[in-house]
Amino acid sequence: MSRVRVLVGTRKGAFILTSSERRTRWTVKGPYFAGWEIYHLKGSPADPDRLYASQSSAWFGQVVQRSNDGGRTWAPVGNAFAYEGVPGTHQWYDGTPHPWEFKRVWHFEPSPLEPDTVYAGVEDAALFRTTDGGQTWQELPGLRGHGTGSQWTPGAGGMGLHTILLNPADPASIVVAISAAGAFRTDDGGATWRPINRGLKSQYIPDPDAEIGHCVHRIARHPSRPSVLFMQKHWDVMRSDDGGESWREVSGNLPTDFGFTIDVHSHEPDTVYVVPIKSDAEHYPLDGRLRVYRSRTGGNAWEALSDGLPQRNCYVNVLREAMATDALESCGIYFGTTGGQVYVSADSGDHWSAIARDLPAVLSVEVQTLA
Amino acid sequence: MIRVALPGPLATLARIGSEVTLDVPPPVTQRAVLDAVETRWPALRGTMRDAQSGRRRSLVRFYACGEDVSHESPDAPLPEAVVSGDEPYIVLGAIAGG
Numbered sequence: 001m002s003r004v005r006v007l008v009g010t011r012k013g014a015f016i017l018t019s020s021e022r023r024t025r026w027t028v029k030g031p032y033f034a035g036w037e038i039y040h041l042k043g044s045p046a047d048p049d050r051l052y053a054s055q056s057s058a059w060f061g062q063v064v065q066r067s068n069d070g071g072r073t074w075a076p077v078g079n080a081f082a083y084e085g086v087p088g089t090h091q092w093y094d095g096t097p098h099p100w101e102f103k104r105v106w107h108f109e110p111s112p113l114e115p116d117t118v119y120a121g122v123e124d125a126a127l128f129r130t131t132d133g134g135q136t137w138q139e140l141p142g143l144r145g146h147g148t149g150s151q152w153t154p155g156a157g158g159m160g161l162h163t164i165l166l167n168p169a170d171p172a173s174i175v176v177a178i179s180a181a182g183a184f185r186t187d188d189g190g191a192t193w194r195p196i197n198r199g200l201k202s203q204y205i206p207d208p209d210a211e212i213g214h215c216v217h218r219i220a221r222h223p224s225r226p227s228v229l230f231m232q233k234h235w236d237v238m239r240s241d242d243g244g245e246s247w248r249e250v251s252g253n254l255p256t257d258f259g260f261t262i263d264v265h266s267h268e269p270d271t272v273y274v275v276p277i278k279s280d281a282e283h284y285p286l287d288g289r290l291r292v293y294r295s296r297t298g299g300n301a302w303e304a305l306s307d308g309l310p311q312r313n314c315y316v317n318v319l320r321e322a323m324a325t326d327a328l329e330s331c332g333i334y335f336g337t338t339g340g341q342v343y344v345s346a347d348s349g350d351h352w353s354a355i356a357r358d359l360p361a362v363l364s365v366e367v368q369t370l371a
Numbered sequence: 372m373i374r375v376a377l378p379g380p381l382a383t384l385a386r387i388g389s390e391v392t393l394d395v396p397p398p399v400t401q402r403a404v405l406d407a408v409e410t411r412w413p414a415l416r417g418t419m420r421d422a423q424s425g426r427r428r429s430l431v432r433f434y435a436c437g438e439d440v441s442h443e444s445p446d447a448p449l450p451e452a453v454v455s456g457d458e459p460y461i462v463l464g465a466i467a468g469g
Binding site: 036059060063080082 | 428
């Protein structure tokens with residue numbers, strides 16, 4: 001019988017939630033790294049017992065934790081993220097040049113093939129890689145150095161690289177997204193990069209059609225169809241059918257197209273999930289009703305999913321890293337909230353229940369489907 | 372032997388007690404003590420001082436004999452009471468946040 005392991009990063013530690021494939025009875029373990037912010041933790045597809053966690057605090061900086069036994073035990077590995085060469089400057093909020101300074105790891109993306117190879121998206125935005133299980137990290141400097149880096153500006157939450165999409169069919173192709181610089185792609189394994197933001201329109205920047213400067217919150221795709229990308233931008237849900245060369249809006253009938261997270265069904269490449277949030281000023285669901293929206297048509301036509309979710313007085317947020325899917329036959333959808341709830345639907349979103357209700361604010365959710 | 376007091380989160384991270392002792396060859400300076408701590412417990416690298424610049428992290432303070440020595444030169448000798456082990460060298464997480 002298969003099992004699922006849900007990796008939850010919170011403001012005050014990590015939690016590991018496990019269940020059989022029925023996903024009705026859950027064991028909650030944690031907090032791991034109690035008191036520290038866990039921006040993200042993720043397992044290696046090549047070795048599901050190999051986990052990586054980003055542990056950080058305003059006091060003591062960045063720590064990287066690694067587990068070789070599915071989270072039972074952990075050990076710190078390398079935490080030195082040195083920008084390649086002279087770091088230079090990006091643009092500060094007031095338009096002045098500001099030195100690049102490493103702050104924290106926002107996202108780990110383990111290689112689908114090598115447990116010791118992991119990509120790390122960091123703040124201030126850059127992409128790093130380890131090939132020795134996290135002992136040492138090297139920047140892929142072509143991203144910051146491709147030409148627009150000096151114009152990148154932080155979003156309200158910092159200038160973090162949060163999305164890393166590896167292409168199992170083409171290891172040389174990687175898509176990343178940065179708040180608030182936009183989306184970028186390499187086709188040569190990270191040596192050279194270019195912006196892929198054509199079609200994005202952001203009314204809150206001086207040139208709404210600018211090459212960079214768009215506040216991309218999250219990009220997701222189905223691994224079987226790597227050229228089709230779904231994006232939750234600051235405002236607007238977008239779709240690309242050509243690997244990001246061009247984008248079109250697919251917000252359709254969403255009640256609000258502001259949001260943070262987006263994900264794709266494990267078996268249906270055109271089934272997409274978002275959690276609409278009222279606005280950039282009001283980071284909670286419309287009307288106090290927590291609803292996931294599902295499109296079975298790759299966007300534009302969306303249906304509200306609310307069975308089992310609070311439909312009154314709910315004013316939580318769902319952050320960009322806080323949604324994931326399992327790979328079981330009846331696809332499970334998971335998300336966590338800033339109110340500390342972790343919800344699961346074992347039937348593609350039709351019905352929801354809470355796995356946990358009172359964790360610290362949830363920053364990230366990842367799911368492993370285990371044999 | 373030099374005594375070094377560590378804040379709880381760092382002691383937990385390194386899986387050690389909140390006060391440790393270690394040999395530091397003279398001259399005993401803040402830099403020498405912190406280098407010795409990081410060499411003995413590599414998990415603490417980058418948590419008290421920035422891994423790249425070596426500068427004290429903003430919300431970490433260093434005390435010796437009841438004095439805040441955070442802004443003293445890292446290469447200045449520490450007081451004799453710290454060198455002799457009568458007083459600990461204290462690494463403190465600032466009271467900050469909410």
